[in-house]
Amino acid sequence: MTKVLVVAESALRELLRRRSVLVILLLLPLAFYLSRRGDHLGQSIRFVCLGLGWALSTAALFAGSAARGIEPRLRLSGYRSAHLVFGRLLALWTVGVLLSMPYYVLILVDQHDVRYGAIALIMALTVVVAAPFGLLLSAVLPRELEGTLVLLTVVGLQMVMDPADSVTRALPFWFSREIGTYAIDHTDGGYLTRGLTQGIAFAVVLTLLVTVAAAVRLRQRRHLRFA
Amino acid sequence: MNHDDWLAALTGELRRHGVGPDLTGHVVAEAATHLAESGEPPLRVFGPPEAYARAVADSLGGPDQRPPRRRPGPVRLAAQGVTKRYRGRTVLDRVDLTVRAGEIAAVVGANGAGKSTFLRICAGLLSPDSGTVRIDGTLGYCPQDGGTAEFLDPDEHFVLVGAGRGLSRRTARRDGRVKAAALDWTPPAGTQARHLSGGTRQKLNLVLAGLGEPDVLLLDEPYQGFDRGTYLDFWHEVWRWRDAGKAIVVVTHLLNQLDRVDIVLDLTASRERVA
Numbered sequence: 001m002t003k004v005l006v007v008a009e010s011a012l013r014e015l016l017r018r019r020s021v022l023v024i025l026l027l028l029p030l031a032f033y034l035s036r037r038g039d040h041l042g043q044s045i046r047f048v049c050l051g052l053g054w055a056l057s058t059a060a061l062f063a064g065s066a067a068r069g070i071e072p073r074l075r076l077s078g079y080r081s082a083h084l085v086f087g088r089l090l091a092l093w094t095v096g097v098l099l100s101m102p103y104y105v106l107i108l109v110d111q112h113d114v115r116y117g118a119i120a121l122i123m124a125l126t127v128v129v130a131a132p133f134g135l136l137l138s139a140v141l142p143r144e145l146e147g148t149l150v151l152l153t154v155v156g157l158q159m160v161m162d163p164a165d166s167v168t169r170a171l172p173f174w175f176s177r178e179i180g181t182y183a184i185d186h187t188d189g190g191y192l193t194r195g196l197t198q199g200i201a202f203a204v205v206l207t208l209l210v211t212v213a214a215a216v217r218l219r220q221r222r223h224l225r226f227a
Numbered sequence: 228m229n230h231d232d233w234l235a236a237l238t239g240e241l242r243r244h245g246v247g248p249d250l251t252g253h254v255v256a257e258a259a260t261h262l263a264e265s266g267e268p269p270l271r272v273f274g275p276p277e278a279y280a281r282a283v284a285d286s287l288g289g290p291d292q293r294p295p296r297r298r299p300g301p302v303r304l305a306a307q308g309v310t311k312r313y314r315g316r317t318v319l320d321r322v323d324l325t326v327r328a329g330e331i332a333a334v335v336g337a338n339g340a341g342k343s344t345f346l347r348i349c350a351g352l353l354s355p356d357s358g359t360v361r362i363d364g365t366l367g368y369c370p371q372d373g374g375t376a377e378f379l380d381p382d383e384h385f386v387l388v389g390a391g392r393g394l395s396r397r398t399a400r401r402d403g404r405v406k407a408a409a410l411d412w413t414p415p416a417g418t419q420a421r422h423l424s425g426g427t428r429q430k431l432n433l434v435l436a437g438l439g440e441p442d443v444l445l446l447d448e449p450y451q452g453f454d455r456g457t458y459l460d461f462w463h464e465v466w467r468w469r470d471a472g473k474a475i476v477v478v479t480h481l482l483n484q485l486d487r488v489d490i491v492l493d494l495t496a497s498r499e500r501v502a
Contacts, residue, residue, distance in 0.1 A: 069373035077391030
């Protein structure tokens with residue numbers, strides 16, 4: 001556990017020292033929120049949640065790419081790949097919670113007649129899903145530009161595609177539209193259940209995939225034997 | 228330059244010139260006494276520390292750059308039949324290397340001979356097409372570049388790598404700073420790695436490789452960007468590691484270092500010979 005915490009602390013320090021990136025991360029969801037603030041209040045909630053997901057995924061993508069240089073050394077120094085993955089996830093989840101809080105307060109103040117608990121749930125799921133999603137992209141696509149383009153595509157599709165279309169369920173943030181409908185339009189609990197199920201499933205699967213990808217990349221090669 | 232600074236600089240220069248610790252202590256104590264009694268500035272009395280240290284070393288008949296060999300211990304690293312091909316081109320062809328505790332092996336060869344590839348295979352970071360590597364003990368690795376986190380300062384690096392080795396924060400910081408001092412470097416608190424010069428970053432890299440006292444050290448041209456003094460400090464540190472019973476593999480292309488090591492693996496010829 002100490003090793004996970006030390007990795008988390010180091011990753012958090014690294015993230016918090018990228019001040020200009022942090023400012024952009026903080027403002028990006030606000031831009032999403034304000035873009036629909038004028039014409040459709042409920043839609044602005046859906047957009048701010050997507051903005052949070054995009055911002056945190058991007059942060060995770062860059063954090064994962066930046067860690068590639070030092071991770072082999074850390075592995076040789078006695079860390080398991082799981083220590084590195086969960087330490088980094090812990091840091092990103094912490095940043096995600098800190099990032100979400102002002103927006104939750106904003107919605108509390110600015111929006112009325114919505115289910116605040118469900119909105120908190122969307123934000124929590126967004127944080128839990130976005131971090132492993134970004135890390136997985138950094139593991140699969142070593143170049144940051146490629147990963148950023150994939151993120152752009154995913155979030156763009158999430159915005160323009162009809163959430164009722166079954167294909168959109170394959171997108172990682174589909175739950176935010178579904179639970180958003182429950183929270184904003186006061187629909188029945190089916191929306192909440194479907195969104196929750198998809199969100200939890202994506203969080204679990206993405207976290208597993210990140211763990212496996214790191215274990216494969218940082219595996220001890222078969223030709224090397226320790227006496 | 229005040230007395231203390233001058234004496235500290237003299238201590239470092241004497242060490243770099245291969246003067247032993249006992250004699251260094253004696254020379255420094257004598258100089259300190261003389262300065263205290265005369266009250267004169269050290270630069271006027273003795274001149275620059277580097278020049279005075281050189282004069283002392285010359286008066287002793289020249290520095291002994293080659294510490295006495297000790298009987299090597301058990302085999303720590305055994306690479307057998309390592310072969311690696313890139314796009315149909317054979318880079319490493321059935322390379323063997325055996326390094327015992329208390330031995331230094333230099334891996335040499337022309338550009339593209341596969342020196343770094345061989346070291347990465349020994350570290351387990353790259354798979355060979357065939358061959359095996361057996362390590363007895365723990366492994367420390369200093370890459371040619373990278374290996375540090377841009378936004379962390381040196382102390383944070385020590386804590387991060389030290390935790391992997393099971394060191395407490397305090398022990399990791401202390402050990403890191405002691406090893407840095409051996410390279411004549413005082414890590415600046417709060418200065419992130421991205422703000423360090425290339426040579427200083429390599430010092431950090433080297434210190435991290437030795438943290439936690441691994442039994443086998445794999446060093447991939449770790450002295451890039453070092454000034455002359457640090458370069459000499461580096462070799463003294465390598466010899467100290469050897470004397471402590473570690474097995475060390477150094478990738479190098481500077482042939483004037485070869486008389487300082489026990490084994491030379493020339494990858495140009497893909498053969499091993501004892502120095």
